[in-house]
Amino acid sequence: MSPSEEQLRAALREGEGPGLDAGVIASRAESWRREHRARRTRLLASAAAAVVVAGIGIGTGLVLANDSTTKTASTSGGNADSTYGSGTGSSAGQVPATASGASCAQSLGPPAATTKSSAGSLVTQPSDSVLLCGYRKGTRALMIRDGRPVALTLGGAQASQVVYALEHAGEQAVPHNCPTTLENAGLVAVLVGSDPPITIDLGCSRTLYTDTVIKYGWQPPAFVETFLGTVAGG
Amino acid sequence: MRDEAGFRTFVEANGSTLLHAARLMTGDHHRGEDLVQAALTKVYLKWDRIDTPLAYARRALVTSAIDASRRRWWGERPTEDVPDLAGADATTGSDERDQLRRMLRELPPKERAVIVLRYYCDQSELDTAETLGMPVGTVKSTCARALARLRVDATTTSGGAA
Numbered sequence: 187m188s189p190s191e192e193q194l195r196a197a198l199r200e201g202e203g204p205g206l207d208a209g210v211i212a213s214r215a216e217s218w219r220r221e222h223r224a225r226r227t228r229l230l231a232s233a234a235a236a237v238v239v240a241g242i243g244i245g246t247g248l249v250l251a252n253d254s255t256t257k258t259a260s261t262s263g264g265n266a267d268s269t270y271g272s273g274t275g276s277s278a279g280q281v282p283a284t285a286s287g288a289s290c291a292q293s294l295g296p297p298a299a300t301t302k303s304s305a306g307s308l309v310t311q312p313s314d315s316v317l318l319c320g321y322r323k324g325t326r327a328l329m330i331r332d333g334r335p336v337a338l339t340l341g342g343a344q345a346s347q348v349v350y351a352l353e354h355a356g357e358q359a360v361p362h363n364c365p366t367t368l369e370n371a372g373l374v375a376v377l378v379g380s381d382p383p384i385t386i387d388l389g390c391s392r393t394l395y396t397d398t399v400i401k402y403g404w405q406p407p408a409f410v411e412t413f414l415g416t417v418a419g420g
Numbered sequence: 421m422r423d424e425a426g427f428r429t430f431v432e433a434n435g436s437t438l439l440h441a442a443r444l445m446t447g448d449h450h451r452g453e454d455l456v457q458a459a460l461t462k463v464y465l466k467w468d469r470i471d472t473p474l475a476y477a478r479r480a481l482v483t484s485a486i487d488a489s490r491r492r493w494w495g496e497r498p499t500e501d502v503p504d505l506a507g508a509d510a511t512t513g514s515d516e517r518d519q520l521r522r523m524l525r526e527l528p529p530k531e532r533a534v535i536v537l538r539y540y541c542d543q544s545e546l547d548t549a550e551t552l553g554m555p556v557g558t559v560k561s562t563c564a565r566a567l568a569r570l571r572v573d574a575t576t577t578s579g580g581a582a
Contacts, residue, residue, distance in 0.1 A: 191572060193516060193517065195539050197518075205439070212424060212427065215461040
């Protein structure tokens with residue numbers, strides 16, 4: 187067989203039936219469109235719900251993480267920042283404490299009458315937490331401001347810098363002219379680990395002492411100056 | 421849809437041709453109906469945005485037919501005993517026409533689409549190429565190959581319909 191092109195056309199045209207009902211197609215298309223819209227709405231609603239749930243989850247996670255950080259900071263003395271904000275105490279009713287559990291005493295006892303040597307060391311063991319407590323010079327009572335103890339908890343590198351400054355204080359007092367306003371500056375008790383408290387007289391000589399050791403001319407790191415200013419200002 | 425009357429007129433004018441082309445492309449009465457309904461649904465949904473609905477409908481038809489033939493469950497397997505076409509439009513003409521229709525169903529989908537567009541829809545090679553999204557040269561070679569398989573005397577086919 188070798189049919190012609192015309193025979194092919196005729197064969198293809200054979201069996202042509204009636205046309206289509208446009209209404210059926212239109213209603214089918216409208217139905218499809220409605221389903222498509224409903225599906226898209228459902229999809230968007232699901233996506234929105236997922237976003238909301240994820241947002242709540244992330245928010246909760248952040249809040250919990252923040253709480254955890256705050257707790258860690260308050261128990262371990264923080265890291266680079268002051269736990270008690272510019273050195274003016276902890277939250278109401280809470281006595282600041284170091285990681286080792288040392289906290290500010292309500293008052294400092296009178297200086298021991300024992301002979302103090304400047305050759306010894308004020309800090310005997312390393313610690314990653316330091317607590318500084320402010321006291322009034324006359325009464326040696328713990329300073330309270332806005333209902334909170336005036337104290338500063340330091341951790342990490344800042345604690346190390348404070349300890350370094352304590353260890354490198356001078357062994358002899360250097361006499362110099364001193365404004366009388368500074369003579370009555372406050373006292374600071376520094377608690378390092380389980381060592382005995384180191385008392386620092388913020389007067390002109392910046393004397394540091396324990397019951398057995400005495401040093402002079404403490405040069406504190408800059409980040410505790412605000413706190414010391416608060417204590418010195420009474 | 422703003423111009424539903426226009427769509428109805430379009431379907432009335434071209435529905436039967438598109439339906440028959442779909443049957444030829446699928447080789448099946450019911451699949452052809454499904455195919456043309458799907459293609460016309462696409463036309464309906466885009467009626468306000470398309471300039472040449474007939475070309476769009478043909479393109480949708482051909483694309484759907486070729487895509488469907490690639491699917492496993494619609495996969496076509498050549499067979500020695502080709503069944504008769506179902507329905508009222510089954511071949512009722514001469515033996516030659518009957519045989520041509522059977523041989524057409526044995527062609528690969530793209531070759532079948534080219535034959536249907538060129539010799540049933542009376543499209544030119546250029547229009548066929550645009551509908552199928554292939555170069556004109558490919559349409560020519562595909563057409564020649566299909567005609568050879570159909571053993572059609574192709575001496576008069578080079579010019580094509582307008």
